[in-house]
Amino acid sequence: MSSVPRPRWWRRLLIGVVAFATVFVLAVGGGVTWVYVNAVVSTVDSTKFENELAVPPLAQSQLRTDGTRVFELDMRSGRKEFRAGQTTDTWGFNGDYLGPTLRAKRGEKVEVRVRNSLPEASTVHWHGMHLPASMDGGPHQMVAAGATWTPQWTIDQPAATLWYHPHPHGVTEQHVRRGLAGMFLLDDEISESLPLPSNYGIDDLPVIVQDVKFRGAALDSGHAIFRDVGFLGDQTMVNGTLTPYRNVGDELVRLRLLNASPARVYTFGFADNRSFSLVATDGGLLERPATLDRLQLSPGERAEIVVRVRPGERTVLRSNKLDAGLDFWTGRFAGGDDSFDILELRAAAALRPSPELPATLAHPSTPDGTDSVQERRFELNLSGINGQKMAMDRIDLTVTRGTTENWIVHNNDGMPHNFHVHDVQYRVLELNGTPPSAALTGPKDTVFLPPNATAKLAMRFDGPADPNSPYMYHCHLLWHEDQGMMGQFVVVEPGQSAGRPPSHHGH
Ligand code: C2O
Ligand code: CU
Ligand code: CU
Secondary structure, three states: OOOOOOOHHHHHHHHHHHHHHHHHHHHHHHHHHHHHOOOOOOOOOOOOOOOOOOOOOOOOOOEEEOOOOEEEEEEEEEEEEEEOOEEEEEEOOOOOOOOEEEEEOOOOOOEEEEEOOOOOOOEEEEEEOOOHHHHHOOOOOOEOOOOOEEOEEEEEOOOEEEEEOOOOOOOHHHHHHHHOOOEEEEEEEHHOOOOOOOOOOOOOEEEEEEEEEEEOHHHOOOOOOOOOOOOOOOEEEEEEEEEEEEEEEOOOEEEEEEEEEOOOOOEEEEEEOOEEEEEOOEEEEEEEEEEEOOOEOOOEEEEEEEEOOOOEEEEEEEOOOOOOOOOHHHHHOOOOOOEEEEEEEEEEEEEEOOOOOOOOOOOOOOOOOOOOOEEEEEEOOOEEEEEEEOOOOOOOEEOOEEEEEEEEEEEOOOOOOOEOOOOEEEEEEEEEEEEOHHHHOOEEEEEEHHHHHHEEEEEOOOOOOOOOEEEEEOOOHHHHHHHHHEEEEEEEEOOOOOOOOOOOOOO
């Protein structure tokens, strides 16, 4: 006698289970594949440039008798027609979307009357500005709905393209994405003496790049599945203009690029791969122009580039796929495989001649690290910096006024991050153990760190000291910042110790 046949019900159950499991695996696999394939976006070669680029107006200011230049900013909600016939609810400064360009000169005393006409509390932070911590507009300087906040400081740093945006802890991504951002340009004697294109709105153009997504008429804020970096849009706009073009009438055009997007990293270049000159980074001019054909900017970073155009031609500023060594999964879901046609420049048939770019620009203003008194390490992870999430009432580190420090920042996470420090501009001494490429040789306040990257930064803290008011350092992928990838430092006099942040604010 051989084996006893298994009862039929058992076999049927087995077949059923195997069939179900197979269908399940195929369905999940198919679903993931579908999500993966559909996660990539590109507007390259499909963009019709049909809207003239808006240029944010220069902000009006009053000169008080004591010489203070006074600006007014009103944060308000508005409505804007990004697309014909579709009215979108927005937020803006002094208008429906984005804000005017503030402009001041080194040595000037400025005051900004910030009024919050929004339905909720927010702040205004001066990104890249060297100023007292209590004027910084970080999460401790909340402006209640209906309230006014009037910071004052003296501009004491080199000419640069800075910007301003809200910084309320936990909701910065939402406030910026709705439209609260603007440029703050600084001039100095050096920038005014150099023959760089400097006719604002003519041959010197602000280029505020944001990625957006519409859900009906509304700006979508949702994070799609697997998007660990936060919000990613499916198209870009410049200065709030979709599919923008700009007529230019000069041989050389200076573009002040600002990545004001919540999470997207751009790799700028031109569609025909022409080269351009990088003249400034976050905190101001380089020592000399650098010739590039690609330039990476992560959220919060700025760069000034000068591009030459030929009479009658059209050329497109493009963002290319990200080359940052991301794996196929992270690359796709962090937006690294995406590409965008950003802005079309249309050159007039006859162009005004521009002077040649100067061979040298400015002396370095950031420290070279040789006089550093302190070295600190920062491990970046979405779960926190050095293992800790931001706490409003915890000072993470104390630095001494007038000293230079080296900060070593390592991304030990599987996703891209960047690193921004308030109040200072730093020099990137090393990236992954080697001297940085030309694009990172200028003054920086934000640096991109793909997974496993390490940057060595040198910065000097010139004060003023205030043991009770912290400055922030954080990942500038805004959702990461909101999640607590942020820490606080205070600047103190030698021998002084940190106080307590006013924890009653911002809660
Ligand atoms: Cu642009 Cu702390 O931010
Ligand atoms: Cu900042
Ligand atoms: Cu991050």
